[in-house]
């Protein structure tokens with residue numbers, strides 16, 4: 001399963017956000033007993049409005065959303081690359097994730113100490129970026145030394161050396177290497193290094209409840225910073241989200257209405273991370289359950305079937321497929337079939353976002 005790591009300076013709201021993410025998944029706890037794998041690793045349900053609609057059409061007993069893994073990576077402080085704070089252990093944790101949620105403090109609170117004394121999103125982002133860049137620099141330098149020692153004339157190694165030299169210049173400036181334009185071949189070559197600053201990033205601008213409905217200057221600052229690197233910004237209030245956990249649905253609505261918003265930002269964040277990871281969803285529905293399944297963009301029908309069970313992939317015959325929109329329009333599958341909207345797709349079919357599928361397979 002692909003993972004997203006939550007990073008940011010201390011006291012920006014990472015753990016509050018992580019706990020809210022995991023608590024949200026606990027609503028499905030009866031179906032998924034292990035929401036928290038380890039104290040800092042949690043499986044988070046991906047919000048999908050389509051599930052409820054389909055479950056009503058099929059009179060399903062259960063709704064099962066798909067999930068994505070989040071890791072709360074604490075301990076990243078100034079000097080982490082030199083082993084400060086929890087240093088290298090946490091840098092190693094980040095190496096294992098596929099995308100990064102960078103939480104930026106956009107709230108003021110005298111009771112909550114800011115590690116650098118004041119709220120300043122650009123400086124905070126650059127502090128974290130610098131630590132990650134320094135950690136990458138040491139990886140890149142080690143690899144370069146080894147490659148140069150080998151004195152190989154192989155084309156691939158020469159190419160790798162030239163990319164790594166480009167990276168050294170960038171990282172020495174404290175800049176992430178993801179800002180550089182890379183070809184697909186170059187990405188493949190340097191993939192084994194698992195560079196931290198090459199991972200895709202979303203910025204989560206953590207605001208206080210009063211600033212959820214109207215963006216404050218700090219959020220604007222994060223947006224300006226992110227736009228230069230074409231990164232997405234999601235405004236979230238970790239505190240609001242943590243308060244929402246405690247209260248009933250009715251109270252939730254009242255609370256959010258009073259703040260002038262329809263949600264606290266968590267759902268948007270999860271969806272944005274799902275997209276950033278390059279993930280897509282197809283759906284299955286019936287009286288027993290309506291369920292969302294995660295696939296990669298471009299996956300073909302047999303592999304998509306394999307996400308449910310390897311037997312489905314092995315014995316794949318065909319995928320009876322209808323788009324979510326068509327099914328909702330027809331209201332039931334029999335009518336959809338009469339209208340010719342249910343397609344019988346074979347093994348080369350690339351599954352599309354929102355396909356509702358019934359797999360036929362040999363056992």
Ligand code: GDP
Nearest residue numbers: 010011012013014015016107109207208238239
């Ligand atoms: P972490 O060190 O980044 O994991 O930060 P925590 O999640 O532990 O939060 C540090 C403190 O800030 C806690 O006391 C939180 O309750 C508080 N906090 C988190 N988000 C907000 C917010 O949006 N507004 C305010 N006022 N406090 C927050």
